[in-house]
Amino acid sequence: MKRYSAFAVAREAMTYHQGWERAWRSPEPRDAYEVIVIGAGGHGLATAYYLGREHGIKNVAVIEKGWLGGGNTGRNTTIIRSNYLQDPSAAIYEKARALYEDLSQDLNYNIMFSPRGVMMVAQTHHEVRGYQRTAHANALQGVTTEFITPERVKELCPIIEINGPRYPVLGALWQARGGTARHDAVAWGYARKCSDMGMDIIQKTEVTGIRQKNGVVTGVETSRGPINCKKLCIVVAGHSSQLAEMAGFRLPIESVALQALVSEPIKPCMDVVVMANTVHGYLSQSDKGEMVIGGGTDGFNNYTQRGSFHHIEETVRALTETFPMLARLKMLRQWGGIVDMTGDRSPILSTTPLGNTFVNCGWGTGGFKAIPGSGFAMAELVARGEPGPLAAAFSLGRFTEGRFIDESVAAGVAH
Amino acid sequence: MSTRLTRAGRLIDPTRPLEFRFNGKRLRGFAGDTLASALLANDQMLVGRSFKYHRPRGIVASGAEEPNALVNMGAEGRFEPNQRATTTELFDGLSATSQNHWPSLEYDIGAINTHLARFLPAGFYYKMFIHPRPFWKHVYEPFIRQSAGLGRAPKARDADRYEHFYAHVDLLIIGGGVAGLQAALTAGRAGRRVLVIEQTPHWGGRAPVDGGEIDGQPTEAWIGDALAALSEMANVTLRNRTMGAGIYDHGYALGYERVSDHAPDGGDAPRHRLWRIRARHILSATGAIERPLSFAGNDLPGVMLAAAMRDYLVDYGVSPGDRTVVVTNNDDAYRTAIALKEAGLEVPVIADARDHATGPLAERARGMGIRVETGMGIAAVKGGKRVTGVALCAQAGEGAAREYVACDAVAMSGGWSPVVHFWSHCGGKLTWDRAGAMFRPDADHPPTGQDGLPMVTAAGAANGAMMLDACMADAVAQARLATIAAGGKARKTAPPEVECAAEQAIEPVWIMPQGAPIEARSKMWLDFQNDVKVSDVQLAAREGYESVEHTKRYTTLGMATDQGKLSNINGLAVLSDALNAEIPATGTTTFRPPYTPISLASLGGEAHGELFQPIRKTPIHDWGDANGADWEPVGLWRRAYAYPRDGETVEQAVAREVTNTRENLGLLDASTLGKIIVQGPDAGRFLDMLYTNMMSTLKPGRCRYGLMCSENGFLIDDGVVARIDDQTFLCHTTTGGAERIHGHMEEWLQTEWWDWKVYTANVTEQFAQIAVVGPNARKLLEKLGGMDVSPEALPFMAWADGQIGGFDIRAYRISFSGELSYEIAVPASQGRAFWDALMTAGQEFGVMAYGTEALHIMRAEKGFIMIGDETDGTVIPQDLGLDWAISRKKDDYLGKRAQVRSFMANPERWKLVGLETLDGSVLPDGIYAVGQGRNANGQANVIGRVTSTYHSPTLNKGIAMGLIQRGPERMGEVVEFARTDGGRIPARIVSPVFLDPEGERQNV
DSSP states (O other): OOOOOHHHHHHHHTTTTTTOOOSSOOOOOOSEEEEEEEOOSHHHHHHHHHHHHHHOOOOEEEEOSSSTTOSGGGTSOOEEOOOOSSHHHHHHHHHHHHHHHTHHHHHTSOOOOBOOOEEEEEOSHHHHHHHHHHHHHHHHHTOOOEEEOHHHHHHHOTTOOTTOSSSOOOEEEEETTOEEOOHHHHHHHHHHHHHHTTOEEEOSOOEEEEEEETTEEEEEEETTOOEEEEEEEEOOTTSHHHHHHHHTOOOSOEEEEEEEEEEOOBSOOOOSEEEETTTTEEEEEOTTSOEEEEEEEEEEEOOSSOOOHHHHHHHHHHHHHHSGGGGGSEEEEEEEEEEEEOTTSOOEEEEOSSTTEEEEEOOTTOOGGGHHHHHHHHHHHHHHSSOOHHHHTTOTHHHHHTOOOOOGGGGOOOO | OOEEOSSOOTTOEEEEEEEEEETTEEEEEEETOBHHHHHHHTTOOEEEEOSSSOOEEEOOOSSTTOSSOEEEESOGGGOEEEEEGGGOBOOTTEEEEEOSOSBOSSSBGGGHHHHSGGGOOTTHHHHSSOSSTHHIIIIIHHHHHHHSOOBOOOOSOOOSOEEEEEEEEEEEEEOOBHHHHHHHHHHHHTTOOEEEEOSSSSSBTTHHHHOOEETTEEHHHHHHHHHHHHHTOTTEEEESSEEEEEEETTTEEEEEEESSTTOTTSTTOOSEEEEEEEEEEEEEOOOEEEOOOOOTTTTSTTEEEHHHHHHHHHHHOEESOSBEEEEESSSHHHHHHHHHHHTTOBOOOEEESSSOOOSHHHHHHHHTTOOEEETEEEEEEEESSSEEEEEEEETTSSOOOOEEEEOSEEEEEOOEEEOOHHHHTTTOOEEEETTTTEEEEOTTSOOBOTTSSBOEEEOGGGGTOOSHHHHHHHHHHHHHHHHHHTTOOOOOOOOOOEEOOOOOOOOOOSSSSTTOOHHHHTTOEEETTTTEEHHHHHHHHHTTOOSHHHHHHHHOTTOSTTTTTTTHHHHHHHHHHHHTOOHHHHOOOOOOSOSSOEEHHHHHTTOSGGGSSOOBOOTTHHHHHHTTOEEEEETTEEEEEEOOOTTOOHHHHHHHHHHHHHHTEEEEEOTTSEEEEEESTTHHHHHHHHBSSOOTTOOTTBEEEEEEEOTTSOEEEEEEEEEEETTEEEEEEOTTTHHHHHHHHHHHHHHTOTTSOOEEEEOGGGEEEEEEESTTHHHHHHHHOBSOOSTTTSOTTBEEEEEETTEEEEEEOOOSSSSSEEEEEEEGGGHHHHHHHHHHHHGGGTEEEOOHHHHHHHHHHTTOOOTTTTOSSSOOGGGGTOGGGSOSSOSOOTTTTGGGSTTTTOTTSEEEEEEEETTSOOOOTTOEEEEEEEOTTSOEEEEEEEEEEEEETTTTEEEEEEEEETGGGGTTOEEEEEOTTSOEEEEEEEOSOOSOTTOTTTOO
């Protein structure tokens, strides 16, 4: 693999960049692999990468129905934070955030992790108490956050209206080392490294069946023929229940559309990421200058990657109240993605009823930020056949035991 | 130079001159101009700078597809960046400035990037700026951010007004060109309710510029007749300046009307109007967009789309250049050459990439003395901020210049692409039309509605029928189908007689010349705004970004504010060629709404400021406003947190309110608490399933405190249920829970127990409810007189209807404070009068209003839980010592099965206790109790947390409630709480009931 650097770009410029090699190979599938990962999104590719890097398992294929990174990895609002409330969540998201810190160097691919700071503004007393609780929890979890005053909120984000007529800002939970990254680059960077390790990323290949013998998976049927494997890992957000059905088990997952939109690009006006849960909206400015806006999920299940327009309206309305200058900007593009929702809004990284098959799903509306941690924990689970400490709490068994990891807590209810 | 011709344009009113400013320069235009045509008329071809390389940019198009001519407009509350000059109607006093340059449009430091372009290919930032790590955030990224972006960020609050319209129609027609008008005639005559929306101020689309005849008259006359006929039809609505913005599932469409952008001082009209349209069927008659050609230097100001140049000439009487070279691969561009020549302008040569040009248009051009060179293309455009000439070459070669032709403008045409956005927004598929070299709607794979039938029909040029005769024939045929789909009847009719020039077939040309070397390919622009060149797309293909989505994202092709209207098809053709694949195999990127960017303010409509989530007000709200209420938002309500008096802090007020209520008399506006009527023969059975308690055994006239759990066993709400009569219950919910719990009830009734005879009604706003609390509560009611409120007549947990002080009331003997308490409901209309009566009569008993914080403190002193404080979605009733409220006699209730799961019954669960610091201080909110050591993930082990914490004015010390591992077994133990700064606070585990454990104060 040719290393990327400013020097390399300068060198290749001499030949008008005609000397660059492929970022990842486009191989024909082999007959068999040690591990097959279904789904070449961020989580699937990261799983493959850490299987190679941490566990020396490089005989791996990542099979993708469409194009790599084309699901939610390429559709999210790129926010990275780890200020979660529950211990298992904070552990895996903080692991992910920490891996993001030097992922560009690790992958030799600039994924543009930018720890510009994430604030979750509190606009009711109830939210203030909720975020104070999170700050206390984070301090014990080794996640650096603090509860800040409205004045500090305004200082960090001058375009916010803290004395709005409806919901004045009462403070915020601030994670200075949270931020954003370039979502596509995360998938591409992992793919390039996986390919370099000799793994096969097989795009445009749909898994149509799961081959089993005596309760053990022996391989998959695909649109390009059967491929055998010793271990199977299903990482297909948005289609998890369908793949599970193929494998013969059920998942406690509902699939709903989540939407986002961007404005036209403008000169920099906002350095931080702001999330406002009372009014259901979040906002950041991309390096291109677009204001990136995340909205809510539909109340019904579907697979269309489109959503109901009223969510866009509600989100925009809320954000233009919180950031009045947004009103004079224009919506450039809106889109949707299908997210897996579990009953407790926490992910599943788990063994399955099939001994050598593992599943990673249920990241809901917040999977992007978890990619490196998720891949790291999943690789450990697949390699050892049992979960390590990061994945342990996220087993399927928690639903039968009632051991939920509920992160909707801060949302709570008003009284 | 570009200039205004003496011959007036079709859309210009030469009698109405207008003044405007561009970059401070005072310029003149006419009514009917767009900002773009007016700029061209003033020889202002250079209008902006590109995104990445800061290259000089000129106007290239004449409509919504324009990628370059974006300007800042307005000031302060009306300042707005990124306004498209080609779709901005000129008005007197318009002031615009160009974007993305420093210090000026003419001399831009950022243009150094154009010299570094060779080092800044597609995706360069993924390969650079990797080391050293901190430099990305602190050095590289800030620099990139500064040079990116386009217009300036607005600062002020928007000064304009926006509104929403709602329309329900049988047929929505998007596009008011000849095809759209023809379809409107068909559907209108069939009696359908039709809405026709057109994005420009004018009807008829391109047809009047392109010439031809319909039904024996010039197109313009036919358009006039069609409009006259349509305006006679009451069932047809015509709206110009209204763009189709997007199509959503189930026949939902958005229209975006620019009501007063063209006349910003037009009184109190809204600026934009968002049309939310439900249509039985939608017809897309959105025309087509011309494609540029990819030759070296095709981005220089002065290079324009051929049809756009014709528009400026015919519609606005503006010539973009004196000497224009035309370059094409199809016949349509000849119309531009002919129009230029007819206007007395020079056309030194038409370079036609095809080997033959023998159609009538080519012959006519030749006949006018225009030199036509076939098999020729442009090797390079010369010039800096304006075209000065072109080098011609053989299209089949590698670009060896045959001839240099001086010129100041280039008109290019690479063919036309139907506007398929509205076909595609909801999943309609496209097919590659090889003969037309275009993607057009695939009639076999239309977007479908909820009934599985096609939801959208495409007609005319939008359906790939480009020539006027084919366009009208297709419009007639599709209009019939659309009319039937919209529920009407329509017979097959013959298309109108159309006269138009026949056209010779297009020859696809994606790179000019065919064998251009890399040096030339890295100067061929695909995306003018984002600076994506042919070489960039080829680089993406070389590096394995083979999916069209990968290429788009890697190169930013089509991601600019024009969303690739000019660049996408050319880009994917180049990609297909690089991959050695067929164009249809490569496919397109997804078409997403909106068609062109729409203002965020219009999405909000009127709902901003006071009208954004309007505040719900109880009948007593105004009294609170007049008496200094310190409001807090609770759901959509505002509740008084406290009522500070002169000179008091909020904390002092809260303490006074608690003390006064405990010692004398307090009034609480409890109107926001949810009140849901549940009625029917199965009401008791239903509530037995909903609550953990047994409700069916409750006697009329009595109240019972109930708990509601989710299916997963977790507490979701609590409240007092009163049985009104045999078949009627009134369920109180938390303030925030009213709508949610009502929805929860309905969900179960509608999906699971649909055969149970139960109705529910949310009557929260029908009643005002006032808590009369304190030792003097009964005295006050007795003074006002009426019903018997003695302990015998109205014991604790009973309710009764009656009169107090002449008001019809319902009194509930319930208490959330531990004091003698009556919650009294009156019809909402009587709420304020009753409150005033209580206040006046209560003076002698020391009455004071109290707010939510006093309420919270008093309930905490009594150890009563609060949903949302003690519960957070992970807590079951058993955790809170509420086992007594769980009926053991019932077979089932929601959550019962979940609560027997192993972890729910685990003795290690955190359970409710009271907490007191050793020094009487108040524990911080949300603080955790720490145990020994760390868990496998290195996190400190925790054994509990504080759920509610207050200073108790009654006990004059800090009190708290919390959940502690095995808490109730550990009474008297001291546990340590961890401050965020690492310090520890010891606190003792005590009973959560801090005051009056025997209930002597309330049961009097």
